[in-house]
Amino acid sequence: MAEMGMGKGVTAGKLASNVQKKLTRAQEKVMQKLGKADETRDVAFEEGVINFNKQYTEGSKLQKDLRAYLAAVQTMHESSKNLQECLSDMYEPEWYGKDDLDSIVEDTDVLWTDFHQKLVDNALISMDTYLGQFPDIKSRIAKRDRKLVDYDSARHNHSSTNKGKKGKDGASLLERATPVWAQGILSAHNIAQSNLSRNQAEDELERAQKVFEEINEDLQEELPSLWNSRVGFYISTFQSMSGFEEKFHKEMGKLDQNLYDILVKLEKQDMSGYFAKVSQQKGTRFNVCHVTLVFTCLSLRHVVQLRPAMPPRPESSPCRDMKPENIINLFDAAAAPNISVTSPTQVQPVTCSLFLDHVIRKSFETELYYFLHRVQVTTMHDYAANDSDELEMKAGDIVLVVAFDNPEEQDEGWLMGMKQEDWIQNKQSSLKGVFPENFTSRL
Secondary structure, X not given: OHHHHHHHHHHHHHHHHHHHHHHHHHHHHHHHHOOOOXXXXXXXXXXXXXXXXXXXXXXXXXXHHHHHHHHHHHHHHHHHHHHHHHHHXXXXXXXXXXXXXXXXXXXHHHHHHHHHHHHHHHHHHHHHHHHHOHHHHHHHHHHHHHHHHHHHHHHHHHHHHHHOOOOOOXXXXXXXXXXXXXXXXXXXXXXXXXXXXXXXXXXXXXXHHHHHHHHHHHHHHHHHHHHXXXXXXXXXXXXXXXXXXXHHHHHHHHHHHHXXXXXXXXXXXXXXXXXXXXXXXXXXXXXXXXXXXXXXXHXXXXXXXXXXXXXXXXXXXXXXXXXXXXHHHHHOOOOOOOOOOOOHHHOOHHHHHHHHHHHHHHHHHHHHHHHHOOEEEEEOOOEOOXXXXXXXXXXXXXXXXXOOOOHHHOOOOEEEEEEHHHHHHHHHHOOOEEXXXXXXXXX
């Protein structure tokens, strides 16, 4: 019980001491703000603290952006893996290069995994270590500020103690009211008390000064060194990242080229069989969707580069129910004016090849058009653009609605799109912009 009581007493005493320190510091800060007490200032150190806070803020933002970049790499890895596995599943065993394609899919997955892991080991971990030193230094800066207030308070107390507090004639009221025979004793007592107070004030000043100077000296050395270290850290971090990216894209480019070569050979193999089948048919019935599939496989990686997040295919497509005799008229009747679509046996080989190339190109453009633009609207009123990101429209314009790159940027009542006429002429380089939905009517 005695130990518990002593422990409680020590705790209570420490608590009281802390409370007294806080009150003393608060009083000192108030006196300094009112201009009734001077404040110790160190301009060089204050500039170091400003640099420290700036460096900490920049480092924290870099860490956040790096984590977001790694998350994006992970997402791209998963998307690439799903896309290539889909191609591998669609790729029939008897098609050319099936084993080579499966090997490319596997190597691509390994390459993404290695790239992500190297970024984590050499960039993210290094970033976390770099920022790990800031919280401790920040805590020590706050402690230095508190010890500086204690030092100023002790300095002011020591100064006021040495000056003393007496009346107008130099003697206290108690001394003047004391009988003559007792004044000597009182004077001796006052002198002793004054000496004790001065000694206590001097000891307190020495302790406060020593504690402040110790922590101040350490920070005076560390802050400039930490500030200068940022240059080397940024250099090493981004050099590593750029080196990993260069190697990754170089190796990925080789795999993409191998995949492209496989699909080119598959196209030649498939087209040779397709021509033989057409020459044996009595009537001309072009399977446009089949040709489009071959051409789409050939251009797969180009389509992926153009639209990373492709909308789902509509339930109905113009190519499914398209009548062969209307194929040419749908796109350009002047493109093949002398071609007969009812008597294939009379068509020369060169003319047939040109016609098939025309059908492949146009059918692919049509399919791509309806993957990309499921929603079309017609403009009911003229709209003048009020900002650089808005789409200027005239009444009667047909606008192709597309998704926002960042869905969070879409405001209520506004859509993103491009004019149909512009898309037909310029394709992916068409001008996109936002426009008010209530100016249009959906087709």
